[in-house]
Amino acid sequence: MDLKWLNLDLNISSLHDPPAKPGPADIERPDLKQVKELEAELGRVSDENKRLKEMLASMAANYSALQGQMAELTSKASDDDGGGDASSSEAKRKRLAVTDSSTSSEGEDSSCKRVKEDPCKPLLSKFYVRTDPSDSSLVVKDGYQWRKYGQKVTRDNPCPRAYFRCSFAPSCPVKKKVQRSAEETSLFVATYEGEHNHSKPSQPQSGRGASSLAHERTLHLPPPAAAAPPVPSKVMLEFSQSRRMQKSESPPEAELPRSLVEQMAASLTNDPAFKDAVAAAVSGRMFQPPPPM
DNA sequence: CGGCTTTGACCGGCGC
């Protein structure tokens, strides 16, 4: 898992700040003082690392607990589903939409109407892609060739949703839906359906049919692994990162982004590979010289 | 000229 793209500033910014002004004196008698400073730094970073590990562990524990509660609730709901509270159709829709983002992992979702489709339903995965809010195109570059076959304005989002098919291989069953997030206009929500039955085109398309490529610069997403959609955690991280960066500039928008971020964090903690990667990135960062500023 | 995007029409599923 390549996390190079990720600006992993997990509160270890102290690494980047030189502890004292690099005056000429420091340069001339570096050894003992430098060693002590480095040792102190190392201690601080070790503490930080420990704290981060604990955070990850508790996040994972919380997630497991929540998952248990969720399973309990859904099994209860399936019991009384036949009768009363049908809530609103809107709420139902939203509930269905939530299941989209967690694709295959739920087996206990038997109360859901999607169940009927599930057995033959191709894999669904949802990604958040940061882009320029002023960009009106709905192009998400992920290394594959897509052909747009439709666009629609949906009820819950004033921004149009674009429908794409993989045009690299005519028999490729993969479809993609791209829609700007209603809450965060700088975000695209890309939903991939199915899996590519071919490898990723080695060269981005050029020449004819490349008219849409002009828009693809807006994407800030690393290319996905061959024959697979982008790794969700990358995009989701980028999403949460974008939230963090905007915090200082704009008033906090409380409702959905926060829940989204929580949902994303929860799904991340479910991924042991991600935990390893974060741990590796954090510890690796400690022993690297700070990047030039 | 061939492949692309655009966009209105059409279709099927679902809730009331």
Add this chain to the structure above:
DNA sequence: GCGCCGGTCAAAGCCG
């Protein structure tokens, strides 16, 4: 049965 809604089709026009 009707209306709403999301997804798809297909004709027309655009572009390299």
